[in-house]
Amino acid sequence: MNQFIFGRYIKGNSFVHQLDPRTKLLTSFFFIYLVFFANSLASYGLSLAFLALSLILSKIPVGFFLKGLKPMIWLIAFTVLLQLFFTGGEPVYWQWAFLKLTGDGIRQAVFIFFRFLLIILMSTLMTLTTPPLLLADALESLMKPLKKIKVPVHDIALMLSIALRFVPTLMDETQKIMNAQKSRGVDFDEGTMFKRIKAIIPILVPLFVSAFNRADDLAIAMEARGYNGDQERTKYRKLSYQRRDVMVLVAIIAFTLALFGLRTW
């Protein structure tokens, strides 16, 4: 699991780290949305510059971002090649049966490549600089308006934060159960596909049973500490916008305007 960079958090104290998580969540979503409007070399250049600036401000070594790209390489290559050889248009440079290499195709492939790069790196930047629990907080805060249409925002946020908190605990437990089963002679790495799937049952069943027991214990402990579900609660952790969040807002507005200026219509 160690090479898996997505969803991991790197401790730091940079400009990006200190931003309000809501700012980061909204900005990166909005950025990803904007990327689909870029359709000229200049507009892609601008987007890349914006991304590069964000990456530099996070002070996270480039290596981490490259690691984040790694699992996506096949998807990127596949899509780019598809675009390269299957796009029709002008001028045609090379043709063989139904495969064509055209000027439009090359342009499209390059754009798709940059689009992938921009989207993946921006989302990696967000997850690397924001602890998951703050993301959960940000989601709760952003979903607050939905309370008006009777969405149980608090319950969703609580489930999310409990789920996040139990991820490492359950991972540890899975590892423990696996080792315990291995020590009794269950083989997870060999045999046919069918055999391997069958070998997962002695992990899944105890894991489910223990998750039920945990849920029971947790519910009792929560009740004992005065949680009854629908009371008015206060919050210990508070999110607050700072000056730097306003700076980001200004930057993203400027970026949006410039992007629409550079885009070919």
Next chain:
Amino acid sequence: MSLMIQLDHVKFTYDSAKPLILKDLSLSINEGEWVAIVGPNGSGKSTLAKVIDGLLTPLSGSVTIDGNSLTEENIWEIRSKVGIVFQNPDNQFVGTTVEDDVAFGLENQAFERSLMQERVEKALKWVNMWDFRHHEPARLSGGQKQRVALAGVMALAPKVIILDEATSMLDPLGRREVLETLRQLKAEKDLTVLSITHDIDEAALADRTILLKDGEIIFDGQPEGLFSLGSKLEEYGLDLPYIDQLKVALVKRGIDLPESYLDQEGLVEYLWKLHSRK
């Protein structure tokens, strides 16, 4: 001294096809008392703790906390007076970090934020976990988790603290520290402590011990009285304290000991006298 906890002929079972877990249990505990509840596995100790907090409703009988009989209406008010630290710290951690978890109970009672921060800091310093406040639970040891669970309950400043084997994962030093902290706190705030334990030394610290077996009270009195049950204690799933093991060993080697209970100093004194008489 006023009565803090009163159980009147309480019966309880999880499964009506099986024998009762608590059989007609009556018990009263004064304010400011430190009571150790001991007994073998399955004797109903944990069930008793949950019945006191209203987490389980008895089949018959009544539970009275601080003068108020436990009912459907006042259950939350009573729960705010009673804090329980459960056995498995992994499963009672609600918060994503240490400080969030300690604040959880305070959030439920809609404390103001500044007051919350003050309480959380104080509670975490009590248990020596302030430096770990930003840590995630998965990265703490079992003992550290138990300290945090204790802090979470202490932050609420309850009148009664129930420890359901809450020191079972601490090392001897950590256990001594936590118990000492609790003792100071108890002296400061007239806290009532109910500790459910298999640890005989923890039971020895109590003002009063209650021995439970199959849902019935077998012994209720000062720890000395419990220890004078001698080798019978092992039947009840308890070890003898060190000093009593020593006495058994001495008697085996033909040294006569008096009938009355001796603590460590008493035994030393007695052995001195015995030695100088020779």
